[in-house]
Amino acid sequence: MKKKIEEIREKIDAYIADFTLFKLLTLIFTGALILLLITLFIFACRLVAGFVVANYELLLLCGSIVVAVIYIIWCKRVNNETTQAVQMRYQTKIDKEQEKQKYEDAYLRIQQLLFLAINDTAIVTKIPQLKSVTALDAPIHFVFADGGFYVFQYLVAKDSATTSNIIQMKEILNNRIRQALNSGEIMGKYEMHLSHNSIPYQKILIHDIRDNGSFLQINAVIVGHPYTDYIERGKVVSETTIDNSDLDF
Secondary structure, eight states: OHHHHHHHHHHHHHHHHHOOHHHHHHHHHHHHHHHHHHHHHHHHHHHHHHHHHHTHHHHHHHHHHHHHHHHHHHHHHHHHHHHHHHHHHHHHHHHHHHHHHHHHHHHHHHHHHHHHHHHHTHHHHOOOOOSSGGGGOOSSOEEEOTTSSEEEEEEEEOOTTSOOOHHHHHHHHHHHHHHHHHHTTTTSSOOOEEEETTEEEESEEEEEEEEOSSEEEEEEEEOOHHHHHHHHTTOOOBTTBOOOTTOOO
16 A cells, blocks of 8 residues: 555656646646636627527517428428328229229120130030020139139039030130131130240130039130240140140139
8 A cells, every 4th residue: 555655656746847837838728728618608608598588589489480380391291191192092992993894894705705605516515505695694703813814704504415524615615715716706806816935825715614513614714924824834735725624723
């Protein structure tokens, strides 16, 4: 402990011995500068306080105007964002309705085509003659398949004479649909074929036919690139008639 005290005393003595006039002047100047800055700060505070007290009404008015402007800008931004959100929801609803109507129109066009094909091939398929197009209506008109394409669903009554060879029935109906598309019997000017990887595909095809007892469920598609990709994943392609009765979705 005594040793530590001696070391401190020696340092103090060394500092005093080394203390020069320049260091003294530097210390005095630094203190004066600090005191001046404190004085100026106090003086500035008094000026500000005096100005606020003398002009508080004007300051309140200016502050109120600034707050009001900020509030108006904020409200306008919030309203714009709300309006945009409402418009986006409304536009999304319109787009969905338009898309639904587009596929509903496609359902009716394919229904007319299928009505023609079934009645013209009834002798071979033994499917009872249809009296009206609406006889093909299904409870659900179309569904979106996992392959990324829409499948249009139709129901047709069958009897004991209706052929049980689903593959042959689908081929016969597809051939008749192709003839109708090529001749424009039903749909007029319509894109009849789609080429994918240099392979021509019939634009409208029977996807599959399912025997539900007293009814046949006929699933048709409008062929696009999602459907051709779906078929070409290991499926057999034979010209424009695709045998995909074992496909599932």
